[in-house]
Amino acid sequence: xxxxxxxxxxxxxxxxxxxxxxxxxxxxxxxxxxxxxxxxxxxxxxxxxxxxxxxxxxxxxxxxxxxxxxxxxxxxxxxxxxxxxxxxxxxxxxxxxxxxxxxxxxxxxxxxxxxxxxxxxxxxxxxxxxxxxxxxxxxxxxxxxxxxxxxxxxxxxxxxxxxxxxxxxxxxxxxxxxxxxxxxxxxxxxxxxxxxxxxxxxxxxxxxxxxxxxxxxxxxxxxxxxxxxxxxxxxxxxxxxxxxxxxxxxxxxxxxxxxxxxxxxxxxxxxxxx
Amino acid sequence: xxxxxxxxxxxxxxxxxxxxxxxxxxxxxxxxxxxxxxxxxxxxxxxxxxxxxxxxxxxxxxxxxxxxxxxxxxxxxxxxxxxxxxxxxxxxxxxxxxxxxxxxxxxxxxxxxxxxxxxxxxxxxxxxxxxxxxxxxxxxxxxxxxxxxxxxxxxxxxxxxxxxxxxxxxxxxxxxxxxxxxxxxxxxxxxxxxxxxxxxxxxxxxxxxxxxxxxxxxxxxxxxxxxxxxxxxxxxxxxxxxxxxxxxxxxxxxxxxxxxxxxxxxxxxxxxxxxxxxxxxxxxxxxxxxxxxxxxxxx
Numbered sequence: 001x002x003x004x005x006x007x008x009x010x011x012x013x014x015x016x017x018x019x020x021x022x023x024x025x026x027x028x029x030x031x032x033x034x035x036x037x038x039x040x041x042x043x044x045x046x047x048x049x050x051x052x053x054x055x056x057x058x059x060x061x062x063x064x065x066x067x068x069x070x071x072x073x074x075x076x077x078x079x080x081x082x083x084x085x086x087x088x089x090x091x092x093x094x095x096x097x098x099x100x101x102x103x104x105x106x107x108x109x110x111x112x113x114x115x116x117x118x119x120x121x122x123x124x125x126x127x128x129x130x131x132x133x134x135x136x137x138x139x140x141x142x143x144x145x146x147x148x149x150x151x152x153x154x155x156x157x158x159x160x161x162x163x164x165x166x167x168x169x170x171x172x173x174x175x176x177x178x179x180x181x182x183x184x185x186x187x188x189x190x191x192x193x194x195x196x197x198x199x200x201x202x203x204x205x206x207x208x209x210x211x212x213x214x215x216x217x218x219x220x221x222x223x224x225x226x227x228x229x230x231x232x233x234x235x236x237x238x239x240x241x242x243x244x245x246x247x248x249x250x251x252x253x254x255x256x257x258x259x260x261x262x263x264x265x266x267x268x269x270x271x272x273x274x
Numbered sequence: 275x276x277x278x279x280x281x282x283x284x285x286x287x288x289x290x291x292x293x294x295x296x297x298x299x300x301x302x303x304x305x306x307x308x309x310x311x312x313x314x315x316x317x318x319x320x321x322x323x324x325x326x327x328x329x330x331x332x333x334x335x336x337x338x339x340x341x342x343x344x345x346x347x348x349x350x351x352x353x354x355x356x357x358x359x360x361x362x363x364x365x366x367x368x369x370x371x372x373x374x375x376x377x378x379x380x381x382x383x384x385x386x387x388x389x390x391x392x393x394x395x396x397x398x399x400x401x402x403x404x405x406x407x408x409x410x411x412x413x414x415x416x417x418x419x420x421x422x423x424x425x426x427x428x429x430x431x432x433x434x435x436x437x438x439x440x441x442x443x444x445x446x447x448x449x450x451x452x453x454x455x456x457x458x459x460x461x462x463x464x465x466x467x468x469x470x471x472x473x474x475x476x477x478x479x480x481x482x483x484x485x486x487x488x489x490x491x492x493x494x495x496x497x498x499x500x501x502x503x504x505x506x507x508x509x510x511x512x513x514x515x516x517x518x519x520x521x522x523x524x525x526x527x528x529x530x531x532x533x534x535x536x537x538x539x540x541x542x543x544x545x546x547x548x549x550x551x552x553x554x555x556x557x558x559x560x561x562x563x564x565x566x567x568x569x570x571x572x573x
Contacts, residue, residue: 009466018371019371019372019387026436027394031405033409087307087308095319099319101547112524113537116329211398236407251398255398
């Protein structure tokens with residue numbers, strides 16, 4: 001297998017052995033177990049378990065809140081990346097480093113502090129709740145938590161593209177009489193679009209599977225505050241393994257479809273980087 | 275140079291100024307965009323962070339220290355350190371092995387292997403935990419056998435370690451593969467030609483050249499290992515004092531309406547996140563400097 005003709009380095013057998021051992025034990029075996037248990041269900045059984053009314057409500061909340069969070073991140077992430085790359089202002093480097101904070105902060109802590117911030121006597125809730133904007137224990141709260149965990153994706157995929165953008169093109173557009181807005185819409189935005197979509201899809205995928213931050217800020221009530229991963233948890237606590245597995249398979253299939261979409265988007269985006 | 279600027283030069287600088295104006299937003303727009311972006315960062319990054327520490331200390335330092343030294347919280351801190359101490363080294367061994375065979379050799383199915391290594395990143399943590407319950411739980415494939423031999427995996431420490439290794443699986447490999455690919459194989463080939471053994475070559479040539487990438491991967495892996503919630507929550511069984519990690523302890527205290535204590539434990543995890551972020555920024559800065567130096571030297 002290894003092209004030894006070009007390569008005299010030792011250790012291929014050993015390292016490949018170690019890699020395949022860990023991959024099989026930690027990743028492939030658990031996947032195989034889940035697939036085998038799923039195949040043990042008949043199609044109608046599976047469909048029944050995966051599409052109960054409670055499950056459908058959970059999908060609606062999961063996908064709806066994730067979509068709104070990812071769109072929010074696409075808009076504000078683009079703005080943030082633009083401001084960080086193009087402008088100089090006090091605290092720029094600090095904010096740039098802080099963008100990765102949601103990746104570094106354990107999700108339980110994120111959920112805990114966001115729930116507190118938006119509760120009636122929290123720093124933000126004390127102003128928002130009297131206005132009728134309730135962030136804690138509502139679907140809005142779920143969206144806020146998912147926005148937090150997905151925040152870094154769009155910024156980080158967009159920053160290198162913005163840095164690599166050639167200013168000459170914009171100068172040409174300006175010389176030809178285009179206003180700044182027109183230049184942005186017809187010259188800059190098209191080359192940013194693939195990166196924005198990639199970041200959007202990554203944030204969306206992350207939000208679909210997110211659990212830790214949401215359980216703290218959601219009411220977790222069936223039919224209104226229950227996300228799909230939480231429902232899996234409930235099924236497990238009832239020892240309803242088949243029910244948990246059916247929901248897990250739906251989430252997995254969706255994740256894999258998104259993974260393929262993200263790979264295609266990345267290939268498309270790489271045409272725009274120089 | 276004392277001659278007055280020629281008209282052509284003045285014209286040039288004028289057109290230059292004009293084109294600068296054409297490629298920059300008006301100050302009003304610029305500061306408006308900065309204000310909106312910073313407001314977004316304040317609501318979603320700065321306030322949540324500051325709130326953790328303010329709430330943790332809301333009842334004073336003595337309450338804070340008491341919350342952390344409570345036997346159950348202390349047990350959770352120890353368990354979290356133990357789980358990280360087991361799962362991070364496993365990740366390092368796997369990551370180095372995977373990076374070596376993927377970066378230094380050519381073989382069929384390489385891109386499939388890389389995709390499979392990345393797989394845990396696209397699985398919901400709860401689903402990851404469920405997979406281990408399906409394998410090792412009481413009703414799982416190996417459940418009866420494990421019970422017969424009196425081995426506990428689910429609702430015990432081994433299950434927590436397995437779930438943690440699963441969710442952190444790609445971290446070190448992912449950082450090391452590009453670094454090892456970039457350094458190529460010439461230096462190792464030279465060391466081998468000069469009579470070094472395979473292990474000597476690895477320790478003295480390969481490892482020093484990838485050490486920053488390795489440290490970077492370890493830092494990220496450790497942060498995730500200590501902070502993982504969903505996957506661990508499924509397999510832990512939430513036995514107070516025995517199988518609660520720090521994030522699970524935070525949840526339990528919160529459910530018991532003891533928010534100040536929950537925030538106290540959470541503040542330790544927030545410090546971990548800040549240290550991780552600081553080290554990460556430092557390493558990126560170091561790498562950028564090394565890259566610039568290499569560029570200068572090659573010129």
